[in-house]
Amino acid sequence: MRFDVISLFPDMFGAVRDVGVTGRAHRQQRWQLQVWNPRDFTHDVHRTVDDRPYGGGPGMVMLAEPLEHAVAAAGQARAEATPSVILMSPTGRRFDQSVAQELADGPGAIVVCGRYEGVDQRFIDRCVTHELSIGDFVLSGGELAAMAIIDSTVRLLPGVLNTADSALQDSFHETLAGLLDSPHYTRPEEYQGERVPEPLLSGHHANIERWRREQSLKLTAQRRPDLILKAREQGRLSAADEKFLQMLDR
Ligand code: 9WO
16 A cells, blocks of 8 residues: 655654554555655745635635646656545545545555645646545645545554454444444543443453443434434344334334
């Protein structure tokens, strides 16, 4: 897996390249990152990467040319004949776990991070193959969105998580089935008068699993009823799940 990122702030990407689970995977060469700065693809003394918007209005717009040359250089460094070029944008397709899985199943991508008020539309029309959004909010630039996407994709690569965590990841898909996770507890057994729920202390694994499943269903029904409908459509709810949900409704 290889990501080539186009960004005016290359230093930000140390956060995924060097730190935590993704940092360890990078040191193990399970994925590669190269960040290309559009400023390095300018030719004027000021190394200009932006200019005022035609038609007026606030702020500045990123120039098409340095972006296109940065994408071309990144493309030359990649193995694919036609790499995906993904622009981080609030108007893109919504990123979710299934998009992360699609990305993890491929060779990676060139990821373009805009700054200022936006990027010249002619660059988007000429060079961008996909647009992805991580949610309905505006950021100061595409970098934090790009790092979210890289993080969630790299976690899915073989060997990145330890065996216990990958089992967990499986259970997110197979057992939890896209429901919200149940609450977690660790020591002490009593904290500020609040006890750990009894089933978790029982050592009775069937009871623990049932309690967790019911907590998941309850939390998901309360907070994300859309995910209950989705799980039901996908045939991921058992008869026991449906019975418990019915009981919640009364
Ligand atoms: C901003 C914008 C706002 C309304 C409609 C369309 C839009 N496109 C962009 C855009 O591409 N902006 C560039 C990147 C430049 C300004 C900062 N940028 C940005 C990306 N802000 N927020 C995002 C983003 C990316 C992915 N998911 C959520 C937010």
